[in-house]
Amino acid sequence: MNIKILMASIAILSLGCSEQENAGEASKASTDEGSKGSIEQGLFEIKLYEHNSSLAYSLQYTLTNGEVTVFQLTGVKGERDVPLYNKKLSDKESNSVRSFIGKFPIDSLQAQYRNQCVLDGDQKTILITIAGKKKQSHVSNFYHEGIAKLIELLNSIIPYQFQINYDKEKLERAMQDCNE
Numbered sequence: 001m002n003i004k005i006l007m008a009s010i011a012i013l014s015l016g017c018s019e020q021e022n023a024g025e026a027s028k029a030s031t032d033e034g035s036k037g038s039i040e041q042g043l044f045e046i047k048l049y050e051h052n053s054s055l056a057y058s059l060q061y062t063l064t065n066g067e068v069t070v071f072q073l074t075g076v077k078g079e080r081d082v083p084l085y086n087k088k089l090s091d092k093e094s095n096s097v098r099s100f101i102g103k104f105p106i107d108s109l110q111a112q113y114r115n116q117c118v119l120d121g122d123q124k125t126i127l128i129t130i131a132g133k134k135k136q137s138h139v140s141n142f143y144h145e146g147i148a149k150l151i152e153l154l155n156s157i158i159p160y161q162f163q164i165n166y167d168k169e170k171l172e173r174a175m176q177d178c179n180e
Contacts, residue, residue: 044101044130048154049073050164051123059084061154061164065094068154070162085162093157100153105146106130115141115171117178122171124164126150143171 048061060071060081070085089097106128118141126137126147139147148166155163 043132044128046101046129046150047127048150048164049125049127051125059162059164061158061162063097063154063157065089065098068157070158085158087157089157096156097153100149101130104128104130104150106133106135109135109137109146111137113137113139113142113144113147115175115178118174121174122166124166141171141174143168143175 044065046061046063048063050059050061052058057075058073060069060073062069062071067086067088069083069087072082072084074081109126109128121141122139123141124139124147126135126139128135128137137147143166148168151164151166
């Protein structure tokens with residue numbers, strides 16, 4: 001894998017979240033009641049990027065209260081991003097998503113989770129906005145329970161061919177091998 005391409009992808013995604021620090025003070029001022037009301041009204045967005053730098057593309061999954069979309073983002077000059085899937089959520093799916101979002105531990109999400117022993121492989125970036133709070137987290141060959149649940153939720157909504165691979169056993173085995 002070309003580390004320069006991966007780092008460039010991360011830098012580009014970081015630019016989109018530069019407002020995160022500015023929103024920090026405003027998000028601290030919001031109350032739990034206000035956040036819950038905002039979630040019930042559908043004021044959240046989750047973007048998950050699954051990077052495949054060796055093939056010069058990433059998949060972008062976007063989940064809101066009303067829909068889920070999947071795009072293939074190319075890293076090749078002159079090529080266009082390709083919409084792969086778009087679905088309006090049913091009421092049942094929307095309620096399930098809102099319930100999940102209401103419990104998601106956004107405040108405890110770290111900026112990076114990384115297996116120091118693996119330089120390529122499973123690379124994901126998650127951008128989450130919930131009731132005005134914004135967080136970005138890059139996950140590199142690392143298993144995180146909260147992110148796994150988010151991926152399970154997305155996979156329950158999208159067709160099999162677009163599902164996100166996040167293999168707990170493989171990632172935990174790699175971490176264990178690293179710690180030995």
